[in-house]
Amino acid sequence: MTFRPTLNRALRPAVAVGASLSLLVGGALVAAPAVSAAPVAQAAAKVATKKPAAPTLRVVPGAKQATATWSKVAGAKKYVVQYSTTKSFKKKKTKSVTTRTTTATIKKLKLRTDYWVRVTATTSAGKVTSKKVKVRATTAPVGRTSITVKPAGPNQVKVSWKPLKKGTKITIVGSYDNDALKKSATRFSVSGIKATETSRVVTVPASFRKYVGATTANPVYIQANMFNGTRKSTSPIAYSVVGRPAAPASNAPTLTFATYNVGSIAATKERSARTWEKRRTAVARAITTAAPDVITVQETTTAKSAEGVRQYDDLVGRLPSRYRLVYTADTIGTAKGAATKGDHVIVNTDRVAVVKSGVQSLSALLPANQRNDKDRFFGWARLKDRKTGKTFSVVSIHLQNGASSAAQKHRLDAIKAIESFAAKKIVGSASEPLVFAGDFNSDVARYPSGPPTYLSTRGFVDAAAAPTTRGMEWATTNNQNATKDGGYPTSPAKYKYSATRIDYILVKNGKGSTTFTNQVILTGGKFDERYRGSDHNLQVAKLRLS
Structure with missing residues (x-):
């Protein structure tokens, strides 16, 4: 007779660990061996007590000390750094430092003496120890070490360098210009960097953001000082723009803005190869290539061409028919006496409608003691985007040139007066987008307190601070x-x-720029004369204003 063991139907399909099992054999119930819980418990205990990986140790020797850094060990309660003059870490020759961090400085090391270093992490699963590292204290200088600088988070850059072979600490200094790094009053410092570090994210202090912050397109200049004791080695200077926050989400179409100092008729009349009549076709071609919806021009004066046409009319007449000045020639009038009326606004009428516009005397906005010998008029307009129906305002600006303190003061006085006039007479509301564009004759390196810096503190954003x-x-x-x-x-x-920038497109109450171009068209590395009609380059930005 063949016996067929059958599971007792009264039992559950799943059998718990440690439960007994009954079998029906030949009509009799027979107890089967219980399922043992011991192997499972042993396996679980084995998993629970598995030690983590040992730390990876790096040690940089310096003047009578060494800096140790290691990788973090999961669940570590403490770390013990041992250093010894014997490879076997004999007790009498070994000292230790206990810490809860992943770095330690070993001090009072003797020169011309070999030391071995290791670190042990204590965890609930036991102790794990790194490989030993051999070092020798040295007073030799670190040597010139190059650095790289790249954008990081908003108002931040990441400074990186190759691992040091010796040293005690690193400091970083930053500023808005390479020469400004030389003076403590015109730079900021970052200290507390250990010799074992190979990079540091540097945040530009709030006081420096008007020069090199995320709303500017100016790079921050960085230099690293590598110390070994009192001996300092200085890196070459490197620079980068800071990281910028993401632009506000917007599905609004972009508007293309441009600004161009085209050079007046008078500026080149004595240069036979560069007269206005020989430059104007290239000026018009450069503008047409950029295809702006709004362009501010400077030095398009009331002077007449060889054909007897005023310069601004001569230029507009050479552009596609969709372009026109935002006001009439009667509005501009003539420039009588010591005055210039060369700063104007031209629009693509297919895309932009003129709400109101005008030409304003700068001298009329300034008290007598702030006026210049020559009155610079500026053109302005309040416009409406035909696609979105949104209004915005624009001002064409050309500030006085010159490096004297008087010229610098006049530029600052002028931009403050223009800003005040725009707020009172041009914009429809305090929140309406406002664009200042033109030749400011000012850059942050030479004139750190100039108009672009001032406008940065007033909520204007440089359109060149674009992702592309x-x-x-x-x-x-x-x-x-x-x-x-x-x-x-x-x-x-x-x-x-970095190259000098004195021509700007600055925007207040906008939603950011998507692209910015300093339009330089070359052929074989040389200026293409078909597009080069001025000593300035055309500046172009695609802006979102809503």
Whole structure:
């Protein structure tokens, strides 16, 4: 007879660990061996007591000390750093430092003596120890070490360097210009960087953000000082723009803005190869190529061309028919006496409608003691985007040039007066987008307290602070050797550091720029004369204003 063991139907399908099992054999119930819980418990205990990986240790020796850093160990309650003059860590030759962090400084090391270092982490699963590292204290200087600087978080840059072979600490200094790094009054410092570190995210202090913050397009200049004791080694200077916050979400279409100092008729009348009549076609072609919806021009004066046409009319007449001035020639009038009326606004009428506009005397806005010898008029307009129905305002600006303290003061007085006039007479409300664009004759390196910096404190954002930029390796003007070439060099000037910018598109109450271009069109590395009609370059930005 064949016996067929059958599970007792009274039992549950799943059998718990440690439960007994009954079998029906030949009509009799037979107790089966219980399922043992011991192997499962042993396996669980084995998993629970598995030690974490040992820490990875790095040690940098310095002047009578060494800096140790190691990787974090999961569940570590403390770390013990041991250092010894014997490889076997003999008790009498070994000292230790206990810490809860992942770094320690070992002090009072003897010179010309080998030391071995290791770190042990104590966890609930037991102790784990790193590999030993051999070092020797040294007073030799770190040596010149290069750094790299890249954008990080908002108003931050990440400074990186290769691992040091010796040293005791690192400090970082930053500023708005390479020369400004030399003076404590014009730089900021970051200390507390250990010799074992290879990078540090640096946050630009609030007091420096008007120069190099996220709302500017100016780079922050960085230099690192590597110390070994009192001996300092200085890195080469590096620079980068800071990281910027994400632009507000917007599905609104962009508007293309441009600004262009085209050079007056008088500026080049003595240069036979660069007269207005020989430049104007290239000026118009450069503008047409950029296809702006709004363009502010400077130095398009009331002077007449060889054909007897005023310069601003001569320019507009060479653009596609959709472009026109925002006001009539009667509004501009003539420039009588010591005055210039060269700063104007031109719009693409297919995209933009004029709500109101005008030409304003700057001298009329300033008290007598702040006026310049020459009255600079500026053009302005309040406009409406035909696609969105939203209104915005724009001002064409050309500030006085010159490095004297009087010229610097006049520029600042002028921009404050223009800002006040715009708030009172141009914009429809305090929240309406406002664009200041033109030749400010000011850059943060030479004039850190100039108009662009002032406007940064007033809520204006540089359109060049865009996620996509082009041509930023070149200056916005080409007058670096004007005494030799009149501002018309064969190729753009090359800069050791960042290029000089004096032409700006600055926006208040906008939603950010998507692209910015310093329009430099080259052929074979040389200026393409078909598009080069001025000693300045056309500046172009795609802006979201709503």
